Amino acid sequence: MKIAIGCDHGGFDLKQVIIPFLKEQSVDVVDVGTYSTESVDYPDYGLKVAEAVTGGKAERGIAICGTGVGICITVNKVPGIRGSLCTNEYMAELTRRHNDSNMLVLGGRVIGDELAKNIVKVWLNTPFEGGRHQRRLDKITAIEKKYSK
Numbered sequence: 476m477k478i479a480i481g482c483d484h485g486g487f488d489l490k491q492v493i494i495p496f497l498k499e500q501s502v503d504v505v506d507v508g509t510y511s512t513e514s515v516d517y518p519d520y521g522l523k524v525a526e527a528v529t530g531g532k533a534e535r536g537i538a539i540c541g542t543g544v545g546i547c548i549t550v551n552k553v554p555g556i557r558g559s560l561c562t563n564e565y566m567a568e569l570t571r572r573h574n575d576s577n578m579l580v581l582g583g584r585v586i587g588d589e590l591a592k593n594i595v596k597v598w599l600n601t602p603f604e605g606g607r608h609q610r611r612l613d614k615i616t617a618i619e620k621k622y623s624k
């Protein structure tokens with residue numbers, strides 16, 4: 476699997492932990508930045524990851540800011556993205572099973588490294604269940620279409 480990953484300055488330290496963790500599991504990583512703790516704007520990096528996913532450069536994406544909230548709001552503005560801010564493994568499992576999440580969002584300043592790695596592992600390895608959940612995703616897609624110009 477190929478994963479695009481990006482962050483702002485608040486997510487940089489956690490990104491540097493998650494990238495080698497992904498590589499250990501034979502995941503190909505596309506790192507879209509930022510590449511230091513110098514202050515940047517999270518919408519710029521959320522958009523880079525989201526477009527890597529919708530443009531086919533990666534199958535799924537991981538986006539990280541300080542809380543995860545701002546970058547999660549950002550990525551979910553991109554049609555086709557189902558970005559999930561997860562703070563525990565249960566959320567990671569259910570957002571794959573029920574929401575077919577294609578972007579995991581983490582808050583680098585609100586969770587520890589080991590919990591973040593566990594969340595990533597569950598999110599990577601849990602399949603989508605389909606069935607009634609696909610009907611609900613189709614309704615989300617219909618909402619995107621309703622508000623797209």
Ligand code: RB5
Binds near residue numbers: 542543544
């Ligand atoms: C940056 O200071 C911070 O606002 C950002 O990382 C994130 O937490 C926003 O939601």
